[in-house]
Amino acid sequence: MAKKKKTKESEVTVQAQPVNPILTTEYKYRRDQCMMCAELPIIEAKWANGMCHSWFCDVHYKEWEEKNANYVEYIKKIINNEASKSFYDNPNPNIKGTETSFAVRFIMYRNDDTSYWHIILDAGQHIASDDNPLEKDEISFYFKQHPGLRQLCELIDFGTVTILMDRELIKKYDFRGNKMVGIYEATADSKDSPFWTLKKVEVPKENKDA
Numbered sequence: 605m606a607k608k609k610k611t612k613e614s615e616v617t618v619q620a621q622p623v624n625p626i627l628t629t630e631y632k633y634r635r636d637q638c639m640m641c642a643e644l645p646i647i648e649a650k651w652a653n654g655m656c657h658s659w660f661c662d663v664h665y666k667e668w669e670e671k672n673a674n675y676v677e678y679i680k681k682i683i684n685n686e687a688s689k690s691f692y693d694n695p696n697p698n699i700k701g702t703e704t705s706f707a708v709r710f711i712m713y714r715n716d717d718t719s720y721w722h723i724i725l726d727a728g729q730h731i732a733s734d735d736n737p738l739e740k741d742e743i744s745f746y747f748k749q750h751p752g753l754r755q756l757c758e759l760i761d762f763g764t765v766t767i768l769m770d771r772e773l774i775k776k777y778d779f780r781g782n783k784m785v786g787i788y789e790a791t792a793d794s795k796d797s798p799f800w801t802l803k804k805v806e807v808p809k810e811n812k813d814a
């Protein structure tokens with residue numbers, strides 16, 4: 605077969621697979637022990653865009669988190685000294701990220717005849733794009749609020765969102781709306797550029813015991 609061009613999907617995969625000591629060394633898969641030693645597990649994490657579920661004692665968690673902070677989406681305290689069978693079964697709150705509500709709106713402005721799709725996060729972020737985020741897996745956008753008079757404001761979707769990462773050039777969201785669902789990554793090439801890209805990161809469905 606001819607050489608395949610590197611696709612965006614494979615770039616995502618490469619990005620989502622950090623060099624991780626637990627994947628390169630032998631580790632246990634006992635839910636009542638840290639994956640890297642025989643201590644009781646204290647913390648469990650869902651990471652690598654929802655693909656991996658790991659648990660550690662305090663010491664090994666800190667060590668591991670330092671290397672993988674960019675790839676960790678959820679962290680929960682373990683109940684009864686045993687990692688959950690499925691991460692989502694653990695009723696403890698997620699310690700990482702900020703939870704807020706959001707709405708997707710299509711807004712047309714009277715003064716200059718412009719229209720934008722907006723994703724408005726109640727935590728204060730305002731994403732504006734020429735493209736409908738529910739119809740495209742990747743959109744270009746900027747963080748802005750239009751000051752104009754609205755002549756049409758249509759609610760497209762709403763729900764809760766967890767801001768998993770909020771850095772200067774990269775942000776990560778876990779949207780739980782009716783239509784907007786999944787982990788999205790927003791990136792900018794440089795801090796001088798007003799343009800950002802928002803793309804859906806593939807999450808294997810209910811891959812709970814990974």
Ligand SMILES: [Zn+2]
Nearest residue numbers: 638641661664
């Ligand atoms: Zn340990």
